[in-house]
Amino acid sequence: MTTTASVTATGLVKAFGESRAVDGIDLEVRQGEIFGVLGPNGAGKTTTLRMLATLLPIDAGNAFVFGVDVAREPHRVRQLVGVTGQYASVDEDLTAAENLWLFGRLQGLRSADARATGHRLLEQFGLEDAARKPISQFSGGMRRRLDLAASLITRPPLIFLDEPTTGLDPRTRGQMWDTIRGLVADGCTIMLTTQYLDEADQLADRIAVIDRGRKVAEGTPDELKTSVGTSTLQLQLGEGADHDLARQVVWRVIGREPVVTPESGRLNVPLDAADEAGDVLIGLRQAGVTISSVSVAKPTLDEVFLALTGHGATEVDESHDTESNERLVEVR
Amino acid sequence: MSTMTAEPAQRTQVRIPAVDPATAVARARPRTSVAETLSQTFSMAWRALKKMRRNPEQFFDVTIQPLLFTAMFAYIFGGAISGNVRSYLPLMIPGIVGQTVLTTCMATGVQLREDMDKGVFDRFKSLPIARIAPLAGPMIADLVRYLIAASLTFVMGVAIGYRPAGGALGVLGAIVLAIVTGWAIAWIFTFIGTIARNARSVQGFSMMILFPLTFLSNAFVPVSTLPGPLAAFVKVNPVSHLVSATRDLANHAVISGEVGWTLLACAIVIAIFAPLSVYSYKRHM
Numbered sequence: 001m002t003t004t005a006s007v008t009a010t011g012l013v014k015a016f017g018e019s020r021a022v023d024g025i026d027l028e029v030r031q032g033e034i035f036g037v038l039g040p041n042g043a044g045k046t047t048t049l050r051m052l053a054t055l056l057p058i059d060a061g062n063a064f065v066f067g068v069d070v071a072r073e074p075h076r077v078r079q080l081v082g083v084t085g086q087y088a089s090v091d092e093d094l095t096a097a098e099n100l101w102l103f104g105r106l107q108g109l110r111s112a113d114a115r116a117t118g119h120r121l122l123e124q125f126g127l128e129d130a131a132r133k134p135i136s137q138f139s140g141g142m143r144r145r146l147d148l149a150a151s152l153i154t155r156p157p158l159i160f161l162d163e164p165t166t167g168l169d170p171r172t173r174g175q176m177w178d179t180i181r182g183l184v185a186d187g188c189t190i191m192l193t194t195q196y197l198d199e200a201d202q203l204a205d206r207i208a209v210i211d212r213g214r215k216v217a218e219g220t221p222d223e224l225k226t227s228v229g230t231s232t233l234q235l236q237l238g239e240g241a242d243h244d245l246a247r248q249v250v251w252r253v254i255g256r257e258p259v260v261t262p263e264s265g266r267l268n269v270p271l272d273a274a275d276e277a278g279d280v281l282i283g284l285r286q287a288g289v290t291i292s293s294v295s296v297a298k299p300t301l302d303e304v305f306l307a308l309t310g311h312g313a314t315e316v317d318e319s320h321d322t323e324s325n326e327r328l329v330e331v332r
Numbered sequence: 333m334s335t336m337t338a339e340p341a342q343r344t345q346v347r348i349p350a351v352d353p354a355t356a357v358a359r360a361r362p363r364t365s366v367a368e369t370l371s372q373t374f375s376m377a378w379r380a381l382k383k384m385r386r387n388p389e390q391f392f393d394v395t396i397q398p399l400l401f402t403a404m405f406a407y408i409f410g411g412a413i414s415g416n417v418r419s420y421l422p423l424m425i426p427g428i429v430g431q432t433v434l435t436t437c438m439a440t441g442v443q444l445r446e447d448m449d450k451g452v453f454d455r456f457k458s459l460p461i462a463r464i465a466p467l468a469g470p471m472i473a474d475l476v477r478y479l480i481a482a483s484l485t486f487v488m489g490v491a492i493g494y495r496p497a498g499g500a501l502g503v504l505g506a507i508v509l510a511i512v513t514g515w516a517i518a519w520i521f522t523f524i525g526t527i528a529r530n531a532r533s534v535q536g537f538s539m540m541i542l543f544p545l546t547f548l549s550n551a552f553v554p555v556s557t558l559p560g561p562l563a564a565f566v567k568v569n570p571v572s573h574l575v576s577a578t579r580d581l582a583n584h585a586v587i588s589g590e591v592g593w594t595l596l597a598c599a600i601v602i603a604i605f606a607p608l609s610v611y612s613y614k615r616h617m
Contacts, residue, residue, distance in 0.1 A: 054458065055454060055458060066353050075363055076360040079359070079360040085454075089450075089452055090451075090455065091452040093386055093387070094379065094382060103455070156351075157352070157353035
């Protein structure tokens with residue numbers, strides 16, 4: 001068995017005019033794993049995926065899929081990958097069966113084989129009853145399953161999934177996760193993008209966190225969560241409380257840097273264990289820092305982002321204080 | 333083939349063997365063959381025909397326009413140009429055929445552009461298929477539209493008194509020539525479709541090409557009535573050659589040198605605009 005990685009990318013760059021949507025990303029996706037690319041809207045996840053899938057020219061850097069150069073041999077790469085996403089979808093003027101037949105024919109299957117493969121996939125994805133329905137009558141979940149089925153006709157060894165469950169209800173989402181795990185069990189490698197920490201947590205073997213076109217962290221879900229803490233102590237400081245003093249106290253008591261939002265007087269402290277909350281509170285009381293409210297929460301994607309980048313997941317386009325922006329968490 | 337495939341082999345015993353990257357890489361070919369390209373183009377044509385059948389409003393332009401324009405032009409210009417409607421028809425009907433086919437070409441470009449903005453075109457781009465197939469496929473399906481447009485023009489002409497002296501064979505030849513020319517000229521509009529920002533700008537841009545091409549030709553008036561410089565352009569305009577060739581076929585059952593000039597012009601248009609379209613499709617989309 002070869003040890004070639006499924007995807008190797010070095011220094012990937014994509015610029016749209018002045019702005020760099022992807023600004024020097026390195027990735028390595030190993031064979032047979034689910035690799036999650038986590039980040040907020042506009043972070044450059046989709047652009048990265050589109051470059052790797054030959055849908056966008058690569059401006060700088062290079063990328064290989066199973067050792068095949070994406071920029072030099074796009075036609076060969078296209079025979080190795082399946083793409084499913086917000087973009088690569090199906091034809092709404094054709095039925096589900098017709099779509100799969102067409103994609104099969106385009107990829108060199110004989111008419112009868114294309115029909116049989118389409119039929120098998122529709123059955124596998126629980127869509128056989130909808131085979132002749134217009135796509136416009138499909139539910140979100142059915143539509144997503146059909147999109148995925150269309151990527152699997154030639155059984156490519158690498159599948160790119162762009163936000164596979166965005167907008168799906170929890171039950172359908174769980175079904176999609178099972179389907180994705182099934183593909184890996186069959187020997188596929190999956191690279192998926194997501195905005196949901198729990199999705200990356202549930203599915204991915206390894207995660208890269210992307211923010212503003214750069215990779216800010218990479219690791220297994222456990223490593224990533226440990227870097228953020230298992231839970232977060234959220235403090236609202238009292239009127240006129242000394243933020244710097246509070247920060248020093250936290251550092252002295254548990255040896256971690258809290259995330260401070262001076263304008264609103266908020267202090268978020270990542271914790272390894274919930275008991276540490278008590279130590280922090282006692283420390284602050286002794287130092288004379290007043291507190292107006294306290295809560296302990298599990299880290300959300302927003303927390304992960306706050307900890308990794310100094311800004312929240314949903315507010316990429318706003319300006320931020322530069323000091324906290326420079327914090328970059330390294331995870332191995 | 334050790335650890336990774338052992339488990340799925342049990343799981344999918346009755347179904348399919350596990351996916352193997354090494355084999356897939358070894359099998360991946362660097363480019364499509366001519367036979368594959370043709371087969372892919374016909375698959376794309378099949379798709380376009382299905383869409384046409386499901387959206388019959390796409391046929392409005394190729395049905396209404398020949399009927400309306402034939403009647404309108406005949407009764408408006410007939411008396412002024414040829415003394416009466418009836419003697420104008422042999423001059424005008426081939427002109428309308430040329431004009432209608434050209435307008436239909438424009439629709440090819442506009443619809444391609446609309447289609448390209450849909451998600452399924454990203455799917456086509458992600459597949460290992462010849463880049464020309466998604467462009468040429470719909471154009472082949474559009475042959476049906478050229479056929480309808482050209483035939484209806486003759487039918488309408490006959491209905492208002494046109495008696496083509498070239499007979500059925502001459503008219504048939506004229507229709508075939510119109511279809512071939514339509515397919516060739518459509519590459520210009522396909523190219524515009526690949527460079528324009530959206531479907532509406534394809535339409536606007538195409539109009540600017542379409543009007544001079546049709547009206548600065550011998551389609552509706554005899555060249556002898558035009559001033560010198562204009563007549564010079566009209567004589568080299570490929571549309572003039574198409575219209576003259578159509579007149580010779582439909583009115584005299586003669587395959588004249590004009591047919592040769594028309595086909596040469598078609599070949600030149602394809603040779604320039606087909607590669608340009610594919611190049612631009614690869615670059616911009």
